[in-house]
Amino acid sequence: MRYAFYISDGTALTAEAFGHALLSMFPVNFEHKTLPFIDNQEKANEVCKTIKKAVSDSGEPPLIFHTFVNEKLKAKITDCGGICYDFLDHFIAPVEKELGVKAEPKTHRTHGVHKNYNFRIDAINYALDNDDGKRLNQLDKADLILIGVSRTGKTPTSLYLAMQYGIKVANYPLTDDDDFERLQLPKELKQYRHKLFGLTLSSQRLHEIRSQRREGSQYASMAQCRFELAEVERLYSREAVPFINSTHYSVEEIAAKILAKTNLERHRY
Amino acid sequence: MRYAFYISDGTALTAEAFGHALLSMFPVNFEHKTLPFIDNQEKANEVCKTIKKAVSDSGEPPLIFHTFVNEKLKAKITDCGGICYDFLDHFIAPVEKELGVKAEPKTHRTHGVHKNYNFRIDAINYALDNDDGKRLNQLDKADLILIGVSRTGKTPTSLYLAMQYGIKVANYPLTDDDDFERLQLPKELKQYRHKLFGLTLSSQRLHEIRSQRREGSQYASMAQCRFELAEVERLYSREAVPFINSTHYSVEEIAAKILAKTNLERHRY
Structure with a gap:
C-alpha cells in the first residue's frame, strides 16, 4: 500500500483538498494520513520519523502534499525521504508578478475566523x-x-x-x-x-x-x-x-x- | 476591483479551494465568482463572454483557477483573455512518473458519491x-x-x-x-x-x-x-x-x- 501524507503548520485542509483532487485521477489505492498543526521542530521531527517508517514499511516513498508558512519546518519535512509536492509555492511567483504585490504567507488565513x-x-x-x-x-x-x-x-x-x-x-x-x-x-x-x-x-x-x-x-x-x-x-x-x-x-x-x-x-x- | 474566477466542468470545489488558498496570501481584494458545471460548448461560450466583460469592466485580466476534464472546453476557457492557473495539470506528469500509472481524469470523481x-x-x-x-x-x-x-x-x-x-x-x-x-x-x-x-x-x-x-x-x-x-x-x-x-x-x-x-x-x- 502506498502512503499519501497531507502535512501543514495549519489545518492541512488545503493540502488535503489539493492532494485528494490530484490523487483521485489515479486508479491507485492509498493509505491517507493527515498531519495538521506541525508548528514546531519537535513535531516536525516526529513527522519525519513517521515518513521514514512509511518508506521502510511500504518499500516506496510516500507522496507528501504540504503547505507550510514556516520555511525551516518545511525544509525539515521535505528532507525525510518522501516525494514532496509544494503546490502553492509553485504558483506564488507567477501570481506575485501578475498582481505586482508580494505574497504574505500567514498560518490560519485560509481557514481562520474571517469577516464572513x-x-x-x-x-x-x-x-x-x-x-x-x-x-x-x-x-x-x-x-x-x-x-x-x-x-x-x-x-x-x-x-x-x-x-x-x-x-x-x-x-x-x-x-x-x-x-x-x-x-x-x-x-x-x-x-x-x-x-x-x-x-x-x-x-x-x-x-x-x-x-x-x-x-x-x-x-x-x-x-x-x-x-x-x-x-x-x-x-x-x-x-x-x-x-x-x-x-x-x-x-x-x-x-x-x-x-x-x-x-x-x-x-x- | 480585480476579478477571480473558479471554473470547472464539475462542482468547481477543488478550483475554489486551491484558488482561495493561494489568493489568501495576497493583501488584495477580489471579486470572487464561481462557475460550476461548464460542461458544454454553449456554456463555455457564455463564460467566455463573462470573462471578456470582466476584462473590460476592470481594465485588468481576471485570474482564472480552473479544473477541466474536457480538453476542448478547457481550451475555450483559457483563450478568453484571463490569466489562467491550471494547478492540477502541472502536477499530473510528475505524479504519473512517480506512480508509473497514467492519470484518468473523470468529472465528479473528487466530490461524487463514493464508498464513504x-x-x-x-x-x-x-x-x-x-x-x-x-x-x-x-x-x-x-x-x-x-x-x-x-x-x-x-x-x-x-x-x-x-x-x-x-x-x-x-x-x-x-x-x-x-x-x-x-x-x-x-x-x-x-x-x-x-x-x-x-x-x-x-x-x-x-x-x-x-x-x-x-x-x-x-x-x-x-x-x-x-x-x-x-x-x-x-x-x-x-x-x-x-x-x-x-x-x-x-x-x-x-x-x-x-x-x-x-x-x-x-x-x-
Whole structure:
C-alpha cells in the first residue's frame, strides 16, 4: 500500500483538498494520513520519523502534499525521504508578478475566523432552527427554501450550504400528512415562491433509503415512493418550482447545482 | 476591483479551494465568482463572454483557477483573455512518473458519491439525532462526545466533523440546570469517558455570543460566563477530559485540532 501524507503548520485542509483532487485521477489505492498543526521542530521531527517508517514499511516513498508558512519546518519535512509536492509555492511567483504585490504567507488565513465567519455560524443555526418545516415564521429570512418528500436529502443539503457558504436555507417536507392526491403548495410557502427549490430522487433510491429507516412499511414501499415522487414532480412543474433529481449526486454536487441555478451569493471569503 | 474566477466542468470545489488558498496570501481584494458545471460548448461560450466583460469592466485580466476534464472546453476557457492557473495539470506528469500509472481524469470523481459517502450522511443524521444531549441511549455508537457549557460551538463542530469526515459526534451541554457548584460528569457520560472532548471559550467571547441571544440576561452576564467556564475547566482537569479553548478558532480549525489530539479516523475518500 502506498502512503499519501497531507502535512501543514495549519489545518492541512488545503493540502488535503489539493492532494485528494490530484490523487483521485489515479486508479491507485492509498493509505491517507493527515498531519495538521506541525508548528514546531519537535513535531516536525516526529513527522519525519513517521515518513521514514512509511518508506521502510511500504518499500516506496510516500507522496507528501504540504503547505507550510514556516520555511525551516518545511525544509525539515521535505528532507525525510518522501516525494514532496509544494503546490502553492509553485504558483506564488507567477501570481506575485501578475498582481505586482508580494505574497504574505500567514498560518490560519485560509481557514481562520474571517469577516464572513459569523455568516456561516448564523446560517448553521438558521438551518437547524428551520429544519423539516419546524417553523414557518422565519421564512422571510431564508435565502432559499428546499422542498421535497421525506428522505430526499433536504437536511444535509441545507446544512452544507450553511457550513460552506453561509447561505440560510429552510427546508419543508411534503409529508404523507399532506393530501398527495391533490398536492398543493402550503399557503405559508406560496408567498415565498421565488425562494423555493425542489429535490427529487428516483423511486428505487427513495425506496432503498426509506427501507433503511422503516423496512417493510407502507412509507417505504415502492408504490408509495413512486406515487409521492410523481405527485411532487407534477407540483414542481405546475408551480414552476426549479428542481433537481439528486439520485446520483453527493451533497456537494447538489449544492453546487442549486447555486448554479439560483445564482445565490456565496458568503465565504 | 480585480476579478477571480473558479471554473470547472464539475462542482468547481477543488478550483475554489486551491484558488482561495493561494489568493489568501495576497493583501488584495477580489471579486470572487464561481462557475460550476461548464460542461458544454454553449456554456463555455457564455463564460467566455463573462470573462471578456470582466476584462473590460476592470481594465485588468481576471485570474482564472480552473479544473477541466474536457480538453476542448478547457481550451475555450483559457483563450478568453484571463490569466489562467491550471494547478492540477502541472502536477499530473510528475505524479504519473512517480506512480508509473497514467492519470484518468473523470468529472465528479473528487466530490461524487463514493464508498464513504453513506458514512457521511449517516454521521450527519447521527449528529442531528444526538445534538444537545437530546438522547443518551446512542452514545455507544458515537466516535466522539463533545461537552461544554451552552454556546461554545459544540453543534457546528459536530456537524462539520460529520459532513467533512463522516465522524459520528454526539454533544452534551453542561447547562445551568446542572449544579455548577459541584459539577460532576453526568453518569450517562461516565462510561464513555474515553470518547469525551471538552470545548471552552474566553469568558468575554462567551458573554458576547450569549448576549446576542439573550441580551441583559443572567445567562449572558460576564459573572455567569466566568463562573460556568471556570467550573467546567476544573471539571475537565479533574476528570482528565482533553479540551481546547476555541476563542480564536473557526469550526475547521477546532475540528482539525480535535482530530489531531484524538487521532480519530477520517472517512472521506
